[in-house]
Amino acid sequence: MKLKTWFTVAATALTVFAAQAQEMSDDEIADRIKPIGQVHVAGAQAAGNNAAAGGAKSGEDVYNSACVACHAAGVLGAPKLHVAADWQPRLDERGLDGVWQNALNGINAMPPRGTCSSCSDDEIKAAIEYMIEGI
Numbered sequence: 001m002k003l004k005t006w007f008t009v010a011a012t013a014l015t016v017f018a019a020q021a022q023e024m025s026d027d028e029i030a031d032r033i034k035p036i037g038q039v040h041v042a043g044a045q046a047a048g049n050n051a052a053a054g055g056a057k058s059g060e061d062v063y064n065s066a067c068v069a070c071h072a073a074g075v076l077g078a079p080k081l082h083v084a085a086d087w088q089p090r091l092d093e094r095g096l097d098g099v100w101q102n103a104l105n106g107i108n109a110m111p112p113r114g115t116c117s118s119c120s121d122d123e124i125k126a127a128i129e130y131m132i133e134g135i
């Protein structure tokens with residue numbers, strides 16, 4: 001083999017090797033990032049599952065995730081959080097059980113379960129109790 005040819009082969013091999021090394025390190029980076037992402041997501045899912053499986057969500061949690069969008073500002077006439085003037089007439093007329101049933105089934109612009117289809121009946125009731133707390 002002539003010296004010039006040897007250099008050409010060596011240089012080509014080096015180029016190929018460098019390209020492979022680059023690919024490998026990209027894969028390595030991907031592999032290193034992946035488990036961190038997976039652990040993070042798995043942790044979040046575990047927390048979610050615990051909330052679903054490990055007993056009821058608190059009324060405040062349900063309110064903040066499902067009801068706040070309408071009941072904070074009184075959207076479409078929704079009775080507002082902790083505002084007695086909005087809630088008292090409803091409670092006088094129907095009682096807690098009556099407004100609870102309407103929350104489960106929906107009433108006018110109030111969607112069934114306030115769109116929280118995964119909420120249990122008791123979680124909806126807890127959210128109502130949170131909204132009328134102290135009125």
Ligand code: HEC
Pocket residue numbers: 062063066067068069070071075076077078079090094098099100102103107108109110111113114115116119124125127128
């Ligand atoms: C899309 C907006 C919206 C969301 C989300 C929403 N509500 Fe309502 N809610 C309303 C409106 C509007 C009314 C008033 C309905 C009426 O009496 O005409 C209402 C009324 C109510 C009432 C009174 C029912 C009665 O008999 O007077 C309860 C209780 C209630 N909502 C509970 C909840 C709970 C609990 C959540 C969350 C899980 C929730 N709502 C989410 C809009 C909403």
